[in-house]
Amino acid sequence: MSAPELTPTIGLEVHMHLATRTKLFCGCEVAYDAPPNSRVCPVCLGLPGVLPVMNEKAVELAVRMALALGCTIPDLAKWDRKHYYYPDLPKNYQISQYDQPLGVGGFLEISVEGGVKRIGIIRVHLEEDAGKLMHDEGGGNSSVVDLNRTGTPLLEIVSEPDMNSPEEVRAYSTALRQLAVYLGVGHCNMQLGQMRFEPNISLRIGTGPDGKPRYTPIAEIKNLNSFRSVERAVAFEIARHREEYEADPQGYTLERLGKQTRGWIDDREVTFLQRSKEEAHDYRYFPEPDLVPFVPDRRWVDEIRASLPELPEARRRRFIEAYGLPEYDAGVLTADREVADFYETAARLCEDPKAASNWVMQDISRVLNERKVGMAGLPITPEALAELIRLVRAGTINRNIGTEVFDKMLESGRSALEIVEEESLAQTSDAGELEAIVEKVIADNPGPAEDYRGGKEKALGRLIGEAMKASGGKANPQLVKEILLKKLGG
Amino acid sequence: MNASDLTAIQMREAMGKGDLCAREATEASLAAIDQTDAKVRAFLSTDAAAARRRAQEIDRRLKAGETPGLLAGVPVAVKDNMCTADGRATTCASRILEGWKAPYNAHVVERLLAEGAVIVGKTNLDEFAMGSSTENSGFEATCNPWDLNRVPGGSSGGSAAAVAARMVPVALGSDTGGSIRQPAALCGVVGLKPTYGRVSRYGLVAFASSLDQIGPFGRTVADAALVLQAIAGHDPRDSTSVAEPVPDYLARLEEPLEPLRIGVPKEFFGEGLDAQVERVVREALGVYERLGAELVELSLPHATDYAIAAYYIVATSEASSNLARYDGVHYGYRSSDHADMIDMYMRTRAEGFGDEVKRRIMLGTYALSAGYYDAYYKKALKVRRLIREDYEAAFKRVDVIVGPTSPTPAFRLGERTADPLAMYLSDVYTVSCNLAAIAGISIPAGFTKAGLPVGLQILGNVFSEEKLLRVARMYERETDWAARLPPVCEGRG
Numbered sequence: 013m014s015a016p017e018l019t020p021t022i023g024l025e026v027h028m029h030l031a032t033r034t035k036l037f038c039g040c041e042v043a044y045d046a047p048p049n050s051r052v053c054p055v056c057l058g059l060p061g062v063l064p065v066m067n068e069k070a071v072e073l074a075v076r077m078a079l080a081l082g083c084t085i086p087d088l089a090k091w092d093r094k095h096y097y098y099p100d101l102p103k104n105y106q107i108s109q110y111d112q113p114l115g116v117g118g119f120l121e122i123s124v125e126g127g128v129k130r131i132g133i134i135r136v137h138l139e140e141d142a143g144k145l146m147h148d149e150g151g152g153n154s155s156v157v158d159l160n161r162t163g164t165p166l167l168e169i170v171s172e173p174d175m176n177s178p179e180e181v182r183a184y185s186t187a188l189r190q191l192a193v194y195l196g197v198g199h200c201n202m203q204l205g206q207m208r209f210e211p212n213i214s215l216r217i218g219t220g221p222d223g224k225p226r227y228t229p230i231a232e233i234k235n236l237n238s239f240r241s242v243e244r245a246v247a248f249e250i251a252r253h254r255e256e257y258e259a260d261p262q263g264y265t266l267e268r269l270g271k272q273t274r275g276w277i278d279d280r281e282v283t284f285l286q287r288s289k290e291e292a293h294d295y296r297y298f299p300e301p302d303l304v305p306f307v308p309d310r311r312w313v314d315e316i317r318a319s320l321p322e323l324p325e326a327r328r329r330r331f332i333e334a335y336g337l338p339e340y341d342a343g344v345l346t347a348d349r350e351v352a353d354f355y356e357t358a359a360r361l362c363e364d365p366k367a368a369s370n371w372v373m374q375d376i377s378r379v380l381n382e383r384k385v386g387m388a389g390l391p392i393t394p395e396a397l398a399e400l401i402r403l404v405r406a407g408t409i410n411r412n413i414g415t416e417v418f419d420k421m422l423e424s425g426r427s428a429l430e431i432v433e434e435e436s437l438a439q440t441s442d443a444g445e446l447e448a449i450v451e452k453v454i455a456d457n458p459g460p461a462e463d464y465r466g467g468k469e470k471a472l473g474r475l476i477g478e479a480m481k482a483s484g485g486k487a488n489p490q491l492v493k494e495i496l497l498k499k500l501g502g
Numbered sequence: 503m504n505a506s507d508l509t510a511i512q513m514r515e516a517m518g519k520g521d522l523c524a525r526e527a528t529e530a531s532l533a534a535i536d537q538t539d540a541k542v543r544a545f546l547s548t549d550a551a552a553a554r555r556r557a558q559e560i561d562r563r564l565k566a567g568e569t570p571g572l573l574a575g576v577p578v579a580v581k582d583n584m585c586t587a588d589g590r591a592t593t594c595a596s597r598i599l600e601g602w603k604a605p606y607n608a609h610v611v612e613r614l615l616a617e618g619a620v621i622v623g624k625t626n627l628d629e630f631a632m633g634s635s636t637e638n639s640g641f642e643a644t645c646n647p648w649d650l651n652r653v654p655g656g657s658s659g660g661s662a663a664a665v666a667a668r669m670v671p672v673a674l675g676s677d678t679g680g681s682i683r684q685p686a687a688l689c690g691v692v693g694l695k696p697t698y699g700r701v702s703r704y705g706l707v708a709f710a711s712s713l714d715q716i717g718p719f720g721r722t723v724a725d726a727a728l729v730l731q732a733i734a735g736h737d738p739r740d741s742t743s744v745a746e747p748v749p750d751y752l753a754r755l756e757e758p759l760e761p762l763r764i765g766v767p768k769e770f771f772g773e774g775l776d777a778q779v780e781r782v783v784r785e786a787l788g789v790y791e792r793l794g795a796e797l798v799e800l801s802l803p804h805a806t807d808y809a810i811a812a813y814y815i816v817a818t819s820e821a822s823s824n825l826a827r828y829d830g831v832h833y834g835y836r837s838s839d840h841a842d843m844i845d846m847y848m849r850t851r852a853e854g855f856g857d858e859v860k861r862r863i864m865l866g867t868y869a870l871s872a873g874y875y876d877a878y879y880k881k882a883l884k885v886r887r888l889i890r891e892d893y894e895a896a897f898k899r900v901d902v903i904v905g906p907t908s909p910t911p912a913f914r915l916g917e918r919t920a921d922p923l924a925m926y927l928s929d930v931y932t933v934s935c936n937l938a939a940i941a942g943i944s945i946p947a948g949f950t951k952a953g954l955p956v957g958l959q960i961l962g963n964v965f966s967e968e969k970l971l972r973v974a975r976m977y978e979r980e981t982d983w984a985a986r987l988p989p990v991c992e993g994r995g
Contacts, residue, residue, distance in 0.1 A: 054604075054605060054606050057832065058827050058832070059604070059605070059606075059833070060585070060592070060594070060599065060602070060604070060707040060708075060827070061583075061584070061585045061592075061604065061608060061704070061705040061706055061707045061708070062704070062705075063703060063704050063739060063740050063741065063742075064741070065738065065739060065741055066741065093823050095823060095826060095870075097826070097829065097847055099829075099831045099832075099843070102827060102831075102832055103826065103827045104826035104827055104829060105823055105826055157831075157832075294871055294872045296822075296823075296867065296870040296871060296872075296875075297870075297875075298819060298820075298823065298870050298875070298879060301710075301711035301712035301742075301820055302708075302711050302740075302741065302742065303741050303742075304741050304742060
């Protein structure tokens with residue numbers, strides 16, 4: 013009997029902080045750089061007698077994300093308490109949503125080799141984050157807790173186990189982040205812990221005698237906080253499952269071993285067992301009596317739906333079709349909503365989408381990187397860039413002068429046309445003037461001229477370069493080339 | 503006449519005429535506490551100096567011509583499960599919160615202060631409001647002012663006893679399954695449990711969140727109405743508080759309700775009802791009949807036996823969750839002797855909580871456990887719905903429902919402490935009101951031969967407090983039970 017094919021089957025739970033000003037159930041500011049325990053109040057400290065009050069902005073952002081993922085917003089969503097004891101959780105229960113979440117049944121499309129793949133979304137729900145526990149690094153017996161993060165709104169997005177490789181997990185994770193940032197739902201800054209991943213991994217072991225698929229045990233890896241770590245952890249687990257299965261094909265199955273929880277050691281790139289099925293927590297979920305169920309107003313939901321911008325994947329495909337852009341360009345340009353908006357305005361005004369793409373991907377990106385700013389910090393408008401592109405396109409200036417003009421625009425804020433006129437940068441296409449320059453270049457560079465005549469075609473480039481230099485860069489390079497060829501008896 | 507014999511309404515009138523000032527009212531209250539509380543032990547803490555300062559401030563404001571609040575200068579006691587940011591401890595009568603000082607005021611405390619009240623002290627209770635005798639206090643048992651060998655009822659036994667012994671004219675209690683009405687009945691005072699959501703729970707240390715409600719104690723119906731007026735209303739900090747307008751409870755208090763149809767459920771007169779209590783309640787019904795009310799026999803099939811069962815699942819489930827936060831990590835008691843974190847959790851809770859609290863945490867934890875949730879908690883919620891439907895149907899036929907508040911008068915200290923089930927049955931007529939989220943009041947209806955007070959419970963539909971108070975007042979006007987002085991007050995200066 014041949015060994016069955018083992019297909020990695022992966023689902024992902026993603027937690028992201030919502031971009032609200034305040035926490036989920038109190039008025040404390042969400043802050044990441046504040047002194048420990050300075051953004052707390054009786055409510056998020058879980059003091060005796062306090063009650064939670066739902067942050068409506070958080071719910072709106074959650075619904076926005078759910079709608080963008082194609083989820084249904086149920087007529088009633090409720091809050092539940094999830095119980096576990098840990099010092100970073102002051103109430104020893106987390107307010108979450110158990111069986112009636114804010115959004116159910118959606119999908120996210122990701123780019124995979126050979127096309128687009130649809131990853132199902134089981135549910136989207138809101139919950140409160142816990143604080144941060146810091147253990148005594150000096151080997152002592154004490155720990156300290158910072159509750160600034162306690163109560164930060166956390167959106168949990170649970171996918172179907174539709175992914176089959178670490179690469180797909182990464183593609184899904186990045187697409188989800190892009191979508192959240194696009195929608196203004198979350199900032200998803202990995203360094204700040206604003207996005208965290210918990211993949212569930214098992215391998216499908218062909219089909220059993222009953223015709224149903226069989227699986228290796230499910231491993232859930234907790235608290236991964238970068239694209240890299242989630243991808244590596246999934247790859248590690250796939251390999252580990254394969255080994256375990258091959259060592260014991262009868263015993264290493266989901267029916268026998270169930271689900272286990274594992275941790276990830278980032279520097280060693282290995283997972284380790286945290287809890288087996290027998291040790292699984294009983295969270296004792298029950299409806300949160302301090303909050304009333306949330307009944308979304310249908311008109312409100314429709315308004316949020318109507319306010320959704322074009323989503324990144326749809327926009328990427330439209331850029332390819334409408335502007336004839338290569339896949340690569342479309343992907344880069346739509347990765348950030350502000351970049352995509354900028355590009356699209358410039359492309360429409362200059363009527364040269366490919367040129368606009370090059371300018372945005374090269375020159376604009378360079379400035380953003382150098383200055384470490386976003387589009388809002390860029391001193392050039394898409395209208396101004398479009399004018400510059402039109403000047404190049406019309407032959408008024410050449411591409412190299414264009415870059416020079418671009419830099420001057422950045423420095424002075426003047427328009428491209430002003431700079432070209434005031435600094436006489438317009439391209440020289442006057443045949444008489446250019447002929448004189450070319451004759452002088454040939455006379456001054458007998459060596460290369462002779463080389464070219466002797467068949468060394470490369471020498472022509474050198475001569476064109478000299479002619480351009482002699483013209484102060486303003487010569488029309490195409491004309492220079494033509495005249496040179498004529499003079500050299502080509 | 504001693505100011506401590508005045509009702510809150512009488513104090514207001516006297517102050518309005520210039521016959522009394524806040525300082526005098528406060529001094530009278532402090533003196534009564536001094537003379538009486540060593541025997542009754544109603545208070546867990548008093549702060550005479552702070553009360554005097556506060557009274558002086560109120561007097562100054564009144565002199566300056568400020569509009570007096572509803573409770574200007576009135577001494578008030580607050581059950582010690584409501585947060586006070588005045589530097590006094592808020593303990594819930596639990597060792598686990600011994601010495602804990604709340605950094606904020608409960609909504610009701612803010613309201614009392616805004617209306618000019620002088621908070622003289624915090625009263626004893628069963629630990630975390632779990633009990634029917636105040637014997638479960640982690641610090642001391644309170645005694646019934648009518649017989650010091652008997653319990654005051656509970657869990658708001660301290661507040662009920664403080665009002666009955668005339669140490670304060672009015673007090674606040676909380677009622678999760680009868681914790682205002684039952685001690686009111688056993689101490690011979692008026693106690694009102696408002697509709698769930700009528701009074702904000704913000705700052706009330708939670709026992710069972712879906713059942714807890716704060717309400718007033720007074721010696722008269724009018725005083726209960728006055729305090730309810732001060733504390734009722736929407737509070738955005740409590741999502742379960744309701745934006746329903748608050749009527750003027752005193753405006754029509756003297757107007758009898760006509761016609762008046764009174765429902766008399768047969769389940770409230772069944773096995774376990776003390777004969778003397780039944781006699782007193784039947785006589786009270788007779789008073790209403792003479793006043794022209796029509797008595798309607800009816801049935802609330804789920805409101806007694808099923809209610810007790812459902813109540814002890816819902817309440818303990820919520821309690822097991824609400825009390826999870828007392829773990830020694832962030833505040834309150836922490837066991838000094840522990841090997842590691844888990845050991846610290848276990849020892850802290852083992853040493854900090856009393857037996858009844860532990861019993862309920864275990865019951866609730868069990869009821870919410872995987873595999874048991876549907877059989878217990880979910881089923882209890884179904885019963886809860888049936889109880890609400892019982893009442894909804896009843897209130898289509900009658901204006902109010904009347905019966906005994908407690909099946910027995912005050913029992914002896916220690917009599918039921920060894921038998922939790924017997925203790926739980928003290929609430930057999932009161933828990934269904936909380937499960938149905940409706941309003942209820944207990945008023946003094948007479949005495950047993952031994953001189954123990956008997957309470958009459960009047961239940962009304964949601965937001966029917968005004969009606970309840972008027973119906974209560976109709977009876978009160980025909981009787982003078984409130985005038986009788988408990989033995990512990992006799993010969994007081």
